[in-house]
Amino acid sequence: MKKVMLEARELTKYFDVPGGKLHAVDKVNFQIHEGETLGLVGESGCGKSTTGRLLLRLLEPTSGDVIFDGVNITKLSQREFRKYRTQMQIVFQDPYASLNPRMSVAEIIEEPLLINKIYNNAADRAKRVKELMDTVGLAPRLLNVYPHELDGGRRQRIGIARALALKPRFIVQDEPVSALDVSIQAQILNLMDDLQDEFQLTYMFISHDLSVVKHVSDRIIVMYLGVIVEMAESQELFERRLHPYTKALLSALPVPSVDIETEPIILKGEITSPINPKNACRFAGRCAYRQDLCDQQQPELRELHPGHWVACHFAENLVQTEDIVVGGSLSHPDSTVTKPSQVIEEEPVTEVEQAKSEESNISK
């Protein structure tokens, strides 16, 4: 068994908004193992960044706990928490907004060293700043440049250098490459991979780009409206996706080729509001497999196969989708799935057509 470094227990964050209580993160449970990369994917607004911030106590949870190295850090006073803070860092989602525009590159990277009083003389600090810039591939001539003068890739390198400054053990990567083009993205992903090996880092990698998440993650969590709907090893998730939302997600992945026809499952129907949600499956409004039970009870996250967790009442009955691309041509994802209460072996074509016409009824 791998050693658990970090654990979220019933971790919850509600925000007060005009309409009521917004359930941004709702009683999530998961573990992060020492040295692994845990991917976190899901719709925009589903609570990924909030989850990341809760883990680092950049936000105080409404309820629930975060256990780091066996210590419940949510219960610690700010003073007691200080020694953990340096071990956990974040690279922010938005390289445009997360860097102070009035500080030079050197000042930004130096700041955490200053705040945490790591070195007591300026020369040592300057040396460490240069070393960090070298580690992340920033040229020394950029020392006194301001972030707005730099492109997104270099700005993201600043964010990474800053996160590394305190020699953390755990880093939340909140969409670190989303704003970057593919070539620089590949360089940054390789860089993060090297840093992970070199400094034995553990990552939580947040992204909505499934091909990137698959490339970097050992395990993946799929979130939907504040809850975990599926969690599995990376390869397993792609081969055997169990939750209807995950199925839609993988089908909608744009493929960089003009010779592979993809047909995304366009999700229709009503989107559940995260404000005061009722006790029901949060995906029910858009789910093609919904039954009455889905509207009456929120499904629990349960382990359907070893290490493969899913929160859907009917997960075992949904027929498996094949891997997205079969020999260069793409089969319609719908053609291999059917309504849970129906038996596909008998008349798949009719069932599928029925499912489709029901789906279009929903949208009307």
Added chain:
Amino acid sequence: MTKKPLLEIKNLHVHYITNEGTVQAINDLNLELYPGETLGLVGETGAGKTTTALAMMRLVPNPPGKIVSGEVLYKGKNLVEMKEADLRKIRGNQISMIFQDPMTSLNPIMTVGDQIREGIMLHQKVDKATATKRAMDMLEVVGIPMERYDEYPHQFSGGMKQRVVIAISLSCNPEILIADEPTTALDVTIQAQVLQLMENLKVEFDTSMLMITHDLGVVAKVCDHVAIMYAGTVIEHAQKHKLYRTPKHPYTIGLFESIPNVHETTERLKPIIGLMPDPTDLPTGCTFHPRCPHAMDICKVEFPEVTHLSDEHWVRCHLYPADKEVE
């Protein structure tokens, strides 16, 4: 084929004058946007995509930016020389832009619903009640429950703000829509919906679109033509199928090789070697030559001219000498 572009950029040069030197952001850039078509503009960060978009609306911040030379022809009229008052009529009405940073276009002290409604009332000439209804529908279309109409931008996540901006832009029914990384912050299911929405707009109103993105998957899905940019110039411009099946420029080929492939497990990605050149000190000749696996002597001294390889496919690279059939 004698299709005429609706908007055409010819030999554009844009500089930013800074204390550290002159940033040559756009260098001899050519671009053609055809009526009713979507052009994907793809390139490395810092390549000058946003600057190109801003130049198309003559919105390059001045200072420090300056359109040094070149033309932006919209229906034959050169926007670079147009009077500010005439230009203002075109912006927002005929040409609308979705900015990369959603907060550029959102008012922090107005509810998101009201901001969409305002746009609708301005461009669709309907009364307040109808506009409110349409604004609620637009929210749902971009995947936000209408109950959230009365919330303010800071209560929304990054991707949700971006969707609000998209809703506003789409409500204006522009003739040309410039979208700067519109779906970068969105997850794929919402992205699929938004792209579908843009597709509908294209069909219904014959809108032409410039889609700035680094996602070659999105380009494959929605674009008709693709322009690949490097260091301030378009180095390859082609009809989509030609570009994906027979990319010609070494940079374009490198781009395709650096994408992680979901269908196979790769230990290590293959990025193009080296970094983007310093825009204040661009390499001589072909600006890609220090990173190019095929660089020849001529590449170090001579900036390559446009070579038309075939109909709707041109490239700037010395591997393809001008006016010759290459295959």
